[in-house]
Each structure stands twice: as structure tokens, then as C-alpha cells.
Amino acid sequence: MTARIRIVLADDQAIIREGLETVLNLVEDFEVVGTAADGAEAVALIAAEHPDVALMDLRMPVLDGAAATRRVTEETPETAVLVLTTFADDADIVAALRAGARGYLTKDAGRAELAAAIRAVAAGQSTFSAPVRDVLLGRIGAPDPARDAAESEAPVTPGTESGVAADAAADADPASANALAARFPALTAREREVYALILQGRSNGEIAQALYVGVATVKTHVNAVFAKLGVRDRAQAIAKGLGRA
Structure with a gap:
């Protein structure tokens, strides 16, 4: 049996955390090992669990997602951070990438796109939703x-x-x-x-x-x-x- 991809979810909205946990635990090769309501809690949880992937919101209290991503990248580098957020403006995207995020999706992504992105970053690849790629290419020029x-x-x-x-x-x-x-x-x-x-x-x-x-x-x-x-x-x-x- 293929090893499951261990995931930590970080989002300040309980309904989002609970919904994602339910959906992802239905995927055969996924296992949600913990959830966090703010960036500081996420950093501590990831350090304790060493998951394969951290699904990270950006706008969170105590410690925002970009700062939490930077901490995870420095302290638990084996965990790939995949940003999942409502926001896709260029400042947020650049902040997340500079912090070390491996991928960036908006919350309008479908279940199949999210699952594919999680598998991609777990395998060491980078992935970005189409709207994010458009913003990145615009920033390049x-x-x-x-x-x-x-x-x-x-x-x-x-x-x-x-x-x-x-x-x-x-x-x-x-x-x-x-x-x-x-x-x-x-x-x-x-x-x-x-x-x-x-x-x-x-x-x-x-x-x-x-x-x-x-x-x-x-x-x-x-x-x-x-x-x-x-x-x-x-x-x-x-x-x-x-x-x-």
C-alpha cells in the first residue's frame, strides 16, 4: 500500500478547516494529522508532526501565513507549504513565494485541483492555479x-x-x-x-x-x-x- 501524504491544515475559519479535513480524509492517499487556527499554532503543530504538506491560509491572527511559512521553511524544511487562500493579489503571492511556499491556490479551486496540487508539492514540485500564474506573469513584466x-x-x-x-x-x-x-x-x-x-x-x-x-x-x-x-x-x-x- 502506498504511504499516505500527511497533511496539516491552517486556517482561522473553523468551517473551512472542518470542511477541508472531511474532504481530504476521504482521499485514499491523504491523512490530515492536525489543524491549526492561526500561524503560530500551525508552526508548532508542524514542528511536532513533521507532515509532508502544510495547507496554509495567509490572513490569520497571531502570525500571518507568510510569516508562518517562513518559519516552517527554516525550522521544518521537509514540510512543503501549499498556500490555499481567498486572496490572489500580487503582494500576497510574492510574499508567500519569498517565504518559501511551494505552491499557491485560491479557495475557488476544485477538489481534484487541490488534490493534484497536494500530491505535486509532496513530490517536490511547484504548482500554481491559473489565476496565480497570470498574476505572476504580469509581475514579471x-x-x-x-x-x-x-x-x-x-x-x-x-x-x-x-x-x-x-x-x-x-x-x-x-x-x-x-x-x-x-x-x-x-x-x-x-x-x-x-x-x-x-x-x-x-x-x-x-x-x-x-x-x-x-x-x-x-x-x-x-x-x-x-x-x-x-x-x-x-x-x-x-x-x-x-x-x-
Whole structure:
């Protein structure tokens, strides 16, 4: 029998906690091992139970979800945090990703989407609902005066776009491989293609299909991207793409 995914739920609304606990315990490979009504309680419970996944609301008393996520990431790193919240504005998303959340769903997600997201983060993957991906891609192309000023003064690396050409590429599609060349010149052309697809929320299998290469080849490129960006997973890579990580 396959080992169950052990889950802790953190939400300040009792009806939400109880409903999620009931629904998730009906899934054969899930086991809810505890629930918490605020961020501080969640951190303590996760430290005691060491669950595979923590389902974390953001707006909670005592300690908010982003701060609780940061504590969990630092103190119980084997637990993957999946944010489940009503809010999908860019500030909340960025705060959660910077804190170390592995995935981000809104509470209008269906049961199948939630179950798939829990399995994904438990397996070490990152996952984001479609509205969240849209916000992330919008933030990637949003103006950042501090970043833009720093990049305008940075030396041009041979073989990369610069000046007007780079600006035009970024304006056309800020998440494209060409636009990424201006921001991340250390990446090879293929790595930029892979990174662009990561920013679209594609899995390794989907990237392999899009680029007509094997999954093992994609994994090699993904690992290289992570190493060059100084990140450990897709969530951090996307946060890095925001230009504010």
C-alpha cells in the first residue's frame, strides 16, 4: 500500500478547516494529522508532526501565513507549504513565494485541483492555479525602477541583447526567452527557453514536449537554471523572475 501524504491544515475559519479535513480524509492517499487556527499554532503543530504538506491560509491572527511559512521553511524544511487562500493579489503571492511556499491556490479551486496540487508539492514540485500564474506573469513584466536602473548601468555581456533591442524584446513578451536574455545573461539560449516555460507553469514533461527533447535533458537544463539563478526550486525561480527576489 502506498504511504499516505500527511497533511496539516491552517486556517482561522473553523468551517473551512472542518470542511477541508472531511474532504481530504476521504482521499485514499491523504491523512490530515492536525489543524491549526492561526500561524503560530500551525508552526508548532508542524514542528511536532513533521507532515509532508502544510495547507496554509495567509490572513490569520497571531502570525500571518507568510510569516508562518517562513518559519516552517527554516525550522521544518521537509514540510512543503501549499498556500490555499481567498486572496490572489500580487503582494500576497510574492510574499508567500519569498517565504518559501511551494505552491499557491485560491479557495475557488476544485477538489481534484487541490488534490493534484497536494500530491505535486509532496513530490517536490511547484504548482500554481491559473489565476496565480497570470498574476505572476504580469509581475514579471511590471516596471521596477530600481532593477531597471541597475540593469541600465550593468556591463553588456557579449552574445546577449542590449539597449533598444533588449527593451523591445522585453516589451513584446517579458517572459519570453529573448526578454530573459537581457535580465539573465548567464543562461544559455536553451536554458532561457526552459526558464520561459517554467515561468508559464509547465512541468518537466510539458517542457520536454514543447522543446522536443527528453525529460532527462529537461531536468539537466532545469538544474542548471536553478544553479545559475541561485534558487532551489520552481517557486523560487518564479520569484526570481519577478525581479524583486
